[in-house]
Amino acid sequence: MTKFALAIHGGCGVMAKLDLSEAEWNAARRDLGRALEAGYAVLERGGRAIDAVQAAVVVMEDSPHFNAGHGAALNENGIHELDASIMDGETLAAGAICGARHIRNPIIGARAVLEHGDAVLLAGPAADRFAESKGLAVEEQAYFTTEKRKRALAAMKAHAAAGTAFAASEAEKHGTVGAVALDQHGHLAAATSTGGYNNKPEGRVGDSPIIGAGTYARDGVCAISGTGKGEFFIRHVVGHEIAARMAYLGEDVETASAKVIMEDLKIHNIGAGLVAVGADGSVAAPYNTDGMFRGWVTDAGEFRVASHAEVMSYP
Incomplete structure (x- = not known):
């Protein structure tokens, strides 16, 4: 059994390889690596999984390359509305914020909601x-x-005017960041943060702040963070569905995750992906788009990052 493990994603809305320069791709992958390093540092010294996922997500929220925090998507009125959630698999405690407009690091806001304990989800101006x-x-x-x-x-407004929104690329539509971790004490945690999708209706809330949909963690089973068209993640209760398949059918994390992403969500013709870690430290990162920013590291200290099919060592 792996002593500890961390996996992250920077969204499945990855652009075609020719849309960015090699320098821009390298910068995005470097920030993925920095996020892994931040979470790994917590786990390697015996820290808690929930602190590790928060640390990893903060790095991606601070990066302009991902759709969360600095660099978040804009809604139909050109406003940023930010969603995030975090869950502790040991206690099932969770905190989330949605529709926030001013919290620099939404995942830290979600963690504060968890620590405060009176609510799981705070919305809009109240969250700020x-x-x-x-x-x-x-x-x-x-x-x-x-x-x-x-x-x-x-680009999305142009698609909407032309009636071609269905043909928009995944990169034009959405993106999310997230992290899942198993710590040395056997505890699991998950965290997710997003700006939603570009040109979304004002007030729209996706799956990222919804516990059991875009974020879920339960000790002894798994931790999940999803990315994609959030409405379908909510309808399928994706995070909990994967945990249920593992707990009740005995599936491993890779099998359960692939079933939901590659079969259950495929019929809706939407982009979807996730990262997951099982109670044994096994990692899964399925996606049904051209690419998904992702990375993982275990107690062996071998860092891996990827944007498309090729997986690379980091640094």
Whole structure:
């Protein structure tokens, strides 16, 4: 059995290889590696899984290359509405925020909700006020905006006007970041953060802050973080579905994850992916799109990152 393991994703909305320069691809992969290093540092010293997933997600929220925090998607009105959740598999404690507009690191906001204990999910302005009351960093909207997201919003509006939204690339539509971990004490945790999809309706909430859908962790079974068209992750309760298949059918994490992503969600013709770690430290990262930013590391200290089919060592 693996003593500990960490897996991350930066969204399944990965662009065609020719859409970015090699330097830009390398920068995105480098930030994936930095996220792995942050989580690994926690696990290697005997820290908690929940602290490891938070540390990994914060790095990706701070990166402009992923759709969470700085670099998040813009809704139909050109506004960032941020969603995140985190779950402790040991206690099933969870915290989430949705529709926040000013929390610099939404995953830290979600963790504060978990630690406060009175609620699982806080929404909109109340989430922002809660974060500020807890002394968390808040930012003006401009902090979250990048030129890439402005272009993606314009592209989606053009698709909508032409009636071709169905033909938009996964990169134009959405993206998410997430992390799952098993620590040396046998505990599991999961965390997910997103800006949603480009040109989404104001007030829309996807699966990322929904416990059991985009995020789920249960000791002795697995931890899951998903990415893709959130409405279908909610309808299929994807995180809990995978855990249930493992607990009740005895499937391993790779089999259960592949069944849901490659079969259950495939009929809807949507992009979907996830990372998962089992109680034995095994890792799965299925996706049904051209690519998914992803990476993983175990107690052997071998770091792996990927964007498309090829998996590379890091650094």
